[in-house]
Amino acid sequence: xxxxxxxxxxxxxxxxxxxxxxxxxxxxxxxxxxxxxxxxxxxxxxxxxxxxxxxxxxxxxxxxxxxxxxxxxxxxxxxxxxxxxxxxxxxxxxxxxxxxxxxxxxxxxxxxxxxxxxxxxxxxxxxxxxxxxxxxxxxxxxxxxxxxxxxxxxxxxxxxxxxxxxxxxxxxxxxxxxxxxxxxxxxxxxxxxxxxxxxxxxxxxxxxxxxxxxxxxx
Numbered sequence: 001x002x003x004x005x006x007x008x009x010x011x012x013x014x015x016x017x018x019x020x021x022x023x024x025x026x027x028x029x030x031x032x033x034x035x036x037x038x039x040x041x042x043x044x045x046x047x048x049x050x051x052x053x054x055x056x057x058x059x060x061x062x063x064x065x066x067x068x069x070x071x072x073x074x075x076x077x078x079x080x081x082x083x084x085x086x087x088x089x090x091x092x093x094x095x096x097x098x099x100x101x102x103x104x105x106x107x108x109x110x111x112x113x114x115x116x117x118x119x120x121x122x123x124x125x126x127x128x129x130x131x132x133x134x135x136x137x138x139x140x141x142x143x144x145x146x147x148x149x150x151x152x153x154x155x156x157x158x159x160x161x162x163x164x165x166x167x168x169x170x171x172x173x174x175x176x177x178x179x180x181x182x183x184x185x186x187x188x189x190x191x192x193x194x195x196x197x198x199x200x201x202x203x204x205x206x207x208x209x210x211x212x213x214x215x216x217x218x
Contacts, residue, residue: 012051013045013047013048013051014050014051014052014054014055014058016045016047016051017041017042017045017047017051017052017054017055018054018055018058018059020041020045021036021041021055021056021059022059022064022164023133025059025064025065025075025168026136026164026167026168026171027132027133027136027167027168027171028168028171028172028175030075031075032074032075032076032077033074034074034075035068035071035072035073035074036056036065036072036073036074036075037072038052038053038056038072056073059073060073063076064076078168078169078172078218082165083169083215083218086162086165086166086169087211087215089158089162090143090159090162090166090211091207091208091211093147093150093155093156093158093159093162094143094146094147094159094207095204095207096150096152096155097146097147097149097150097151097152097155097156098146098150098194098195098200098203098204098207099200100149100150100151100152101146101149101150101195102194102195102198102199102200102203103198104198106198109195109196109197109198110196112145112146112149112195113192113193113195113196115145116142116145116146116188116191116192116195117189117192119138119141119142119145119188120142120185120188120189120192122134122138123135123138123139123142123181123185123188124182124185126138127178127181127182127185130178132171132174132176132178132181133171135170135174135181136167136170136171136174137167139166139167139170139184139188140163140164140166140167140170142188143159143166144156144159144160144163146191146195147159169214169215169218170184170214172217172218173214173215173217173218174217175217180217183213184210184213184214187206187209187210187213188210190202190206191203191206191207191210194206
């Protein structure tokens with residue numbers, strides 16, 4: 001029993017608090033009108049308030065929380081400017097990556113498309129289980145796979161920095177609707193097929209539709 005506890009404690013309490021709360025924010029499980037309490041979260045996670053305070057401070061620096069001394073913290077709402085900036089950046093990186101992929105050999109495109117298809121299958125399985133949290137992670141993974149194969153490590157890194165905000169946007173866009181998420185998966189399938197055939201025009205048409213349909217839900 002002691003050995004099991006030591007294994008769990010290998011992850012610092014502040015890191016566990018940070019990951020727990022950030023995941024809830026990204027998955028749209030915390031209303032931006034709910035005042036978060038250090039004491040309540042500490043009790044929920046079975047730890048002292050100090051690591052929770054560290055997690056709050058870290059999330060404030062990252063722009064997810066606004067702290068109010070002696071009161072708690074509020075989730076920072078998604079702003080119109082943030083939406084515009086993230087979607088513009090996504091579009092630029094994704095389009096550049098797709099152009100690179102479409103210029104590859106058919107064999108190379110096939111390998112990338114196969115990875116995307118496997119992610120789509122994972123998305124469908126998550127939705128069959130009504131697991132929208134896993135779906136939002138897989139949505140980000142789908143687009144990150146495209147960026148990671150876009151031939152530009154700097155742009156791929158930019159995609160990684162946007163990843164958590166993308167997941168939060170996706171969770172907000174679909175709300176609790178599995179059917180909305182299924183519509184996004186159908187668009188993913190069109191994107192993967194366009195990369196497989198090297199059809200950049202079809203890809204860009206669907207990409208604009210995909211991002212616009214997501215953005216309109218926010």
